[in-house]
Amino acid sequence: MDSSSTPRVLIAYESMFGATRQVAEAISDGVRGSAEADCRDVRRVSPFELHRFDLIVVGAPTHARSLPTPASRAEAATWVEGRMYGAQLEDRALTPGLREWIDRTALSGLKITPFTTRVDMSRLLSGSALPAIARRLRRAGAQVGRRGYEALVDEHGQLCDGEVDRAREWGGILGRSLQHEARV
Ligand SMILES: Cc1cc2nc3c(=O)[nH]c(=O)nc-3n(C[C@H](O)[C@H](O)[C@H](O)COP(=O)(O)O)c2cc1C
Structure with a gap:
């Protein structure tokens, strides 16, 4: 990173019902206090632009203790149809997402930090997509240095109280640490 330039962060997400998108937007708001932030659905991110960012943050919901698959996305759609969960599906929800x-x-050499959303219960019971995302990123050559982030949803898939503020604070920490690195 050029020490005179403002750090740039890309926040790329997959979301079925909107919670992971809201977390991504809150992280971006936090980053914006000290760095530039670009927040987008991962399906709208071209591989050719990745080198422009000092840090990339990627997130997806936890499905079956891991990353969403075509089958789990299809199951999510039935949850909406059955009015069990979520109001409606996000645009592109049924198309290939973060896993694909x-x-x-090609992620070789890129600094990438993962996040996920999962149900608010013991992590032993809920599982988390975080280790699966980190493992896949490393396999693709990314530098996954920082600890990832988990946000919690309730039994209806809505973000729990305080989760938007907490995600904004985490984004603030990311932005400030990049700004600090740019100065030293
Ligand atoms: C098919 C399916 C499987 C799920 N499996 C899990 C799970 O294993 N653990 C968990 O904590 N949450 C699980 N969930 C809940 C999701 O984590 C939750 O819907 C998601 O975090 C909401 O984010 P979104 O609105 O961005 O899709 C599952 C949801 C779906 C639709």
Whole structure:
């Protein structure tokens, strides 16, 4: 990173019902206090632009203790149809998401930090997509240095109280640490 320039962060997400998108937007708001932030659905991120960013943050919901698959996305759609969960599906929810994006993108040397959303219960019971995202990123050559981030949803898939503020604070920490690195 050029010491005179403002650090740039890309926040790329997959979301079925909107919670992971809201977390991504809150992280971006936090980053913006000290760095530039670009927040987008991962399906709208081209591999050719990645080198422009000092840090990339990627996130997806936890499905079956891991990353969403075509089958789990289809199951999510039935949850909406059955009015069990979530109000409506996000745009592009049923198209290939973060799992497929990582697998087809050259990530060698890029600094990437993962996040996920999962149900608010013991992590032993809920599982988390975080280790699966980190493992896939490393396999694709990314530098996964920082600890990832988990945000919690309730039994209806809504973000729990305080989660937007907490995600904004985490984004603030990321932005400030990049700004600090740029100065030293
Ligand atoms: C098919 C399916 C499987 C899920 N499996 C898990 C799970 O294993 N652990 C968990 O904590 N949450 C699980 N969830 C809940 C999701 O984590 C939750 O819906 C998601 O975090 C909401 O984010 P979104 O609105 O961005 O999709 C599952 C949801 C779906 C639709």
